[in-house]
Every structure is written in structure tokens, then in C-alpha cells.
Amino acid sequence: MSAALLLALLAGVQARADNAQVLKIITWADYVPAEVIAQFGKETGIQVQVTLSNNEEMISKLRATGGAGFDLAQPSQDRILGAQQEFRIYKPFDTGKVRLDEFVPELLDIIRKNATIDGKLYGLPYIWGTEGLIYNSKRTRISDYPDLCKPELRGRTAVRLKRPTLMAFALASGRNPFALYDNTKAYTALMEQVGKTLAACKVNFRFFYDNKDQLLNGVRSGEIDAAMMWDSGGWALNRANPDIKFINPRSGAIAWMDTFALTARGRNDAAAYAWINFVMRPEIAAKVARSVGNFTAARGAEALMDPRIRAQFAETFPDGLKNIKWYPAIPPGLEAIEGAILDRVKAAD
Amino acid sequence: MPEAPAAAPWYRRLMLGLLLAPALLWLFALIVLPHVDLALLSFRERVAPRQYVASLAQYRTFFGEPLYWRVFVRTAVLSALATALTLLVAFPIAWTIAKLARGRMSALLFVVCLIPFWVSETVRTLGWMILLRESGVLPALLVHLGLTTQPVELLYHDATILVGLVYTSLLFMVVPLVGNLESLDNALIEAAYDLGGKGWSILREIVIPHAAPGITAGCIVVFMLTLGNYLTPTLLGGKNSLWFTEQIYTQFITRFNWEQGAAFGFLLLALSTAMVWLGLKVSGQRFSDVMRRA
Numbered sequence: 114m115s116a117a118l119l120l121a122l123l124a125g126v127q128a129r130a131d132n133a134q135v136l137k138i139i140t141w142a143d144y145v146p147a148e149v150i151a152q153f154g155k156e157t158g159i160q161v162q163v164t165l166s167n168n169e170e171m172i173s174k175l176r177a178t179g180g181a182g183f184d185l186a187q188p189s190q191d192r193i194l195g196a197q198q199e200f201r202i203y204k205p206f207d208t209g210k211v212r213l214d215e216f217v218p219e220l221l222d223i224i225r226k227n228a229t230i231d232g233k234l235y236g237l238p239y240i241w242g243t244e245g246l247i248y249n250s251k252r253t254r255i256s257d258y259p260d261l262c263k264p265e266l267r268g269r270t271a272v273r274l275k276r277p278t279l280m281a282f283a284l285a286s287g288r289n290p291f292a293l294y295d296n297t298k299a300y301t302a303l304m305e306q307v308g309k310t311l312a313a314c315k316v317n318f319r320f321f322y323d324n325k326d327q328l329l330n331g332v333r334s335g336e337i338d339a340a341m342m343w344d345s346g347g348w349a350l351n352r353a354n355p356d357i358k359f360i361n362p363r364s365g366a367i368a369w370m371d372t373f374a375l376t377a378r379g380r381n382d383a384a385a386y387a388w389i390n391f392v393m394r395p396e397i398a399a400k401v402a403r404s405v406g407n408f409t410a411a412r413g414a415e416a417l418m419d420p421r422i423r424a425q426f427a428e429t430f431p432d433g434l435k436n437i438k439w440y441p442a443i444p445p446g447l448e449a450i451e452g453a454i455l456d457r458v459k460a461a462d
Numbered sequence: 463m464p465e466a467p468a469a470a471p472w473y474r475r476l477m478l479g480l481l482l483a484p485a486l487l488w489l490f491a492l493i494v495l496p497h498v499d500l501a502l503l504s505f506r507e508r509v510a511p512r513q514y515v516a517s518l519a520q521y522r523t524f525f526g527e528p529l530y531w532r533v534f535v536r537t538a539v540l541s542a543l544a545t546a547l548t549l550l551v552a553f554p555i556a557w558t559i560a561k562l563a564r565g566r567m568s569a570l571l572f573v574v575c576l577i578p579f580w581v582s583e584t585v586r587t588l589g590w591m592i593l594l595r596e597s598g599v600l601p602a603l604l605v606h607l608g609l610t611t612q613p614v615e616l617l618y619h620d621a622t623i624l625v626g627l628v629y630t631s632l633l634f635m636v637v638p639l640v641g642n643l644e645s646l647d648n649a650l651i652e653a654a655y656d657l658g659g660k661g662w663s664i665l666r667e668i669v670i671p672h673a674a675p676g677i678t679a680g681c682i683v684v685f686m687l688t689l690g691n692y693l694t695p696t697l698l699g700g701k702n703s704l705w706f707t708e709q710i711y712t713q714f715i716t717r718f719n720w721e722q723g724a725a726f727g728f729l730l731l732a733l734s735t736a737m738v739w740l741g742l743k744v745s746g747q748r749f750s751d752v753m754r755r756a
Contacts, residue, residue: 173716
């Protein structure tokens with residue numbers, strides 16, 4: 114009896130000792146490749162545990178625990194400010210512990226603008242990319258978001274029933290939703306109008322997808338001819354089948370950037386800083402970039418990027434990043450307005 | 463010793479309390495407490511970041527926005543329909559297992575009903591998706607047989623949701639029905655035939671009244687499972703699923719609106735309670751009898 118008790122106690126001590134060497138990250142698929150985890154483990158002795166998620170789930174999970182359970186999260190840059198003001202799930206970075214010169218300065222500036230609260234920085238850039246349109250050039254040809262609603266594409270397109278879709282169709286209607294973020298009345302009116310457009314377009318959507326694989330599946334099986342999609346997925350499809358194109362829509366692709374954010378009650382900040390400094394080394398960042406198929410915010414990693422992806426980038430964006438819209442930080446409460454509109458689209462006949 | 467008789471009941475009461483403690487703790491910590499917390503959540507409203515006031519706004523939103531009403535009623539109606547269909551499908555199966563098949567055959571049939579439950583609901587539902595999607599097995603078969611010229615999309619319809627729900631809940635109807643039908647004495651049916659009864663009248667006058675507690679128990683279980691199902695309607699219904707549990711998930715996870723989600727949760731709880739009460743009243747059964755038979 115006492116031997117068993119002792120054993121249990123020892124096991125508890127052992128588990129605690131192990132805990133100090135574990136870094137828990139909540140992130141997106143492909144952002145933390147196994148190869149990089151192994152290399153980090155060899156170098157530092159720290160184990161990395163990965164939980165896959167998306168923006169909304171990340172915030173909800175951290176909200177439920179008051180920012181505990183994970184040491185590092187990777188929300189999109191526009192999703193930090195509002196979530197922090199509302200739920201206090203993050204803690205600021207000690208910028209002295211990060212090698213800031215490893216980051217692309219322009220991307221760091223965007224984060225500084227969107228994720229600084231009371232002079233403290235709550236995010237660091239990691240991976241960025243764009244969301245635009247894909248289409249199968251054998252079946253159709255499109256150039257802007259509303260083209261997904263063309264009558265001949267009935268039942269053959271797909272979007273996500275989430276805010277990026279609202280933003281895209283708002284931009285395509287000639288208005289700038291980002292300029293109205295702080296004007297609740299005008300923003301609600303614009304969203305209502307976009308909601309009507311999407312409801313009328315619903316016959317064209319075969320489904321609303323929740324993850325990349327669902328859409329890739331639909332396109333590969335030939336059920337989907339055109340869709341809103343991230344660049345990495347679009348380029349992956351294009352590499353497998355050159356008929357499928359990823360394009361920058363006339364109204365402009367929307368650029369997102371996923372970040373590092375320290376959780377409010379994370380237990381292993383030291384490991385989190387070590388990890389950030391590790392993965393932002395150009396050669397490691399290039400490995401991550403190959404795993405995701407997107408560009409990272411590490412300075413000098415672009416030169417090590419897969420030349421095929423660089424060529425695809427040049428083909429999609431011949432004018433560089435001129436016609437790309439970056440998301441500004443979402444103020445608290447904005448998502449309630451959008452939520453009501455998305456519910457109505459879902460319920461439309 | 464004068465204390466002895468008094469000590470025994472005290473001791474026994476303590477034993478009873480200790481034996482019940484795990485169940486009571488479970489009930490209290492995992493069911494009562496979270497519900498109290500949710501109830502409190504549902505009666506407040508966010509007025510500014512991190513500021514909440516007591517209010518009925520969440521319930522007002524539900525009654526004021528026809529959209530939520532529609533989904534609520536739709537979920538109730540489709541769940542009732544799925545329950546009725548499950549009963550129709552399960553009754554002949556249960557009858558075969560309980561009355562027609564003998565020995566090993568009856569055990570085998572039971573296992574056949576059970577086998578799909580060896581894999582998780584997700585896998586079963588994905589299986590249906592592989593069968594029914596436009597590039598899937600069944601549409602290809604229909605084209606091959608010449609019944610359709612083009613592959614048709616069989617997913618994302620209400621009928622698809624019903625198929626999935628009936629499939630998922632079949633076992634929960636078959637089990638109580640088999641139990642009830644097995645206890646029905648064959649001599650009663652033979653006597654009914656001797657007295658000139660026909661198949662239909664025997665079913666109505668003898669079999670159904672005997673199996674009524676089993677039918678009610680099965681219906682209650684299936685209805686509750688269906689009403690609270692999230693996966694099947696969402697995956698098979700796609701863009702048109704409109705299931706109330708999905709609304710609750712959306713409010714909690716993607717809208718960060720726990721208050722609205724909690725209110726929706728309580729409305730669903732009220733709905734299932736009301737429907738079960740109504741079912742018992744209509745069928746003239748008593749809850750305690752039904753639960754004993756289930």
C-alpha cells in the first residue's frame with residue numbers, strides 16, 4: 114500500500130519535472146512541422162506539444178481557461194487586440210528576449226500597429242499569406258468575388274461562412290469595410306447589404322467549408338469549379354493540376370498574418386521565447402515555409418523559399434503587393450454584428 | 463446495551479450515503495453546477511468590454527429574430543419525424559429478433575444491429591458522405607443503372623439528414639423493443655388468431671399495448687439523441703443543415719457569445735422536456751414505468 118503510494122508520488126514528481134520541458138502550442142495545421150520539433154528537441158531538450166485549431170477556437174479555448182493550458186498561441190494579427198481587451202487571454206512580450214532583427218521590418222510594423230495595447234506588444238509576426246480566388250480554367254473563368262454568383266456556376270462554388278467572405282464581398286461592392294470598423298451604424302448597413310448578396314448567391318455554394326482539406330477534396334473530385342481560397346491551398350492545387358488557377362481578384366486579395374502570442378497563464382515563457390528565436394532563424398523558417406506553402410516573416414527566408422512557390426507568387430501577383438488589403442485590428446463587438454448576418458445567410462433558402 | 467438499536471440506522475444511513483456519494487458528486491459537480499452557471503450566464507448581457515448587466519436580452523433575441531425560431535421549430539419537427547421513422551424501421555427488426563429468429567440466429571441479428579456502433583459516429587457519418595456525395599458510390603451506381611443521366615448530389619438535403627439520424631439511432635429503439643416483445647407470451651397471439659383476429663387488429667389490440675412502455679422508452683431516447691445531435695445534421699445537411707445545436711455551438715465558439723449560447727441551450731432543454739412530457743401524456747404512460755422498461 115505505502116509502496117504504491119510512494120510510486121504514485123514519484124510519478125507525480127516525474128510528471129512535474131517533465132512539464133518544465135514541455136512547450137504547448139495551439140496553432141494551425143502545418144505551422145509546426147515534425148522535423149522542426151525534432152531539431153528543436155535535440156538542441157534544447159524541450160518537447161513541443163501541438164494542438165491544431167483556428168482563430169475562433171483558439172480564442173474560445175483560451176477564454177474558457179482564462180489563458181491557461183497552452184504556452185503559445187498563433188492567432189491572426191487582427192484577432193489579438195479585441196480578444197485581449199475583451200477576455201485578457203494574452204500577456205505582452207518582453208521584446209528584450211526576442212531577436213527582433215530576425216523579422217521582416219514591414220511585417221513587424223503591421224503587428225506593432227494592430228497588436229499594441231498600452232504601449233506593450235502582444236504579438237509577433239510568423240506566417241503571412243493572402244486569400245483570393247481559385248477556379249478550374251477548363252470549366253470556367255472568373256476575375257472577382259461576385260463572379261462566384263454567376264448563374265452558370267450554380268452549385269459549383271464554395272466559400273467559408275465566416276468574416277473573410279463578408280469582407281471580400283464588401284470590397285467587391287466598391288466599399289471599404291475596414292474604414293467603417295469604428296462606425297457601427299454604417300458598418301451594420303454595409304454588412305446587411307453584403308448578407309443579402311450572399312443569401313441570393315447561396316444556390317451557387319455547394320457547401321460552406323470549415324477547413325482547407327474539405328475544399329481541396331471538393332476541387333480535386335471535380336465537384337467545385339471556383340471558390341474563395343488561401344494562396345497556399347490554391348498553389349498546391351495548381352502544382353497538382355495546372356488547370357486550376359489561384360488569382361488575385363480585381364477587388365484585391367485580402368492579406369492575413371498569423372502571429373505568436375504568449376498566453377496569459379502560460380507556464381513556460383522561457384521555452385516559448387526559445388522556440389520563437391529558433392523558428393525565426395532563416396533556415397528553420399524556410400523549412401516551416403515549405404511545410405505550409407506560405408511565406409514567413411523571417412528575414413532572409415524568402416531567398417531559401419521553394420522556387421516554384423516564388424514563381425507562383427509572381428504569377429498571381431504580377432504587380433507585387435500593391436492590390437492587397439491587410440486586415441486592421443477588429444474592435445470588440447464587431448463580430449456580433451457579422452454573426453447575425455452570417456446566421457441569416459445560413460438560414461436563407 | 464440501549465444505544466445499539468439507535469446506532470444501527472445511523473450506521474446504515476452513513477453507508478447508504480457513502481455508497482451514493484460517487485453518483486451524487488457526479489450529478490452535482492458535472493450536471494447541476496454547470497447548469498446553474500449556464501443559467502446565470504443566460505440572464506446577462508454584454509454592454510461594453512468586460513462589463514455585463516443582468517438582462518433578458520438573450521431570450522428577447524430568440525423570440526425577436528424569426529431566424530432562430532425557425533431553426534428551433536425545424537429541429538423539433540425533424541427530430542419527431544426521425545423518431546417516428548426510426549420506430550417504423552426498428553419495429554420489424556425487433557419483432558424478427560424477438561419472435562421469429564431462434565437461438566443463434568436471433569443473437570446474430572442483434573450483433574448485426576450493433577456492429578455499426580463499433581466505430582465512432584464521425585466515421586459512420588463520413589461513410590454516408592462517401593456513399594452519397596456527387597462523386598460518390600450511390601450517384602455513380604444510379605448513372606450506371608441508367609436511372610439518371612448525370613451524377614446527382616444526394617448530400618445536403620433534409621432527407622439525407624433524416625437517413626443519417628435514423629441510422630444513428632436505430633439501436634436505441636431496437637433494444638427496448640426487443641426486451642418488451644420477448645416478454646409477450648406467444649399464446650396470447652395464438653389465442654387472438656383462434657378468436658378470429660386478423661394481423662392488423664392483433665397488432666393494434668395485443669402487440670402494441672403490450673410493447674407500449676418499450677415504444678415510449680425507445681422514442682424518448684431516440685428523440686433526445688436526435689434533438690441533441692450535432693455531427694450528423696451538420697455534416698450531412700451542409701449549407702442547409704440549420705440544426706439548433708449548431709446554433710449553440712456557433713454562439714459559443716465562433717461568436718464568443720456565451721450568453722446567447724447559454725440561453726439557446728436552456729431553450730433546447732425546455733423543448734426536450736416539454737416534448738417528453740407531451741409524449742407521455744399522449745401515450746398514457748408513466749415516466750417511472752417507462753424508464754424501468756428501458
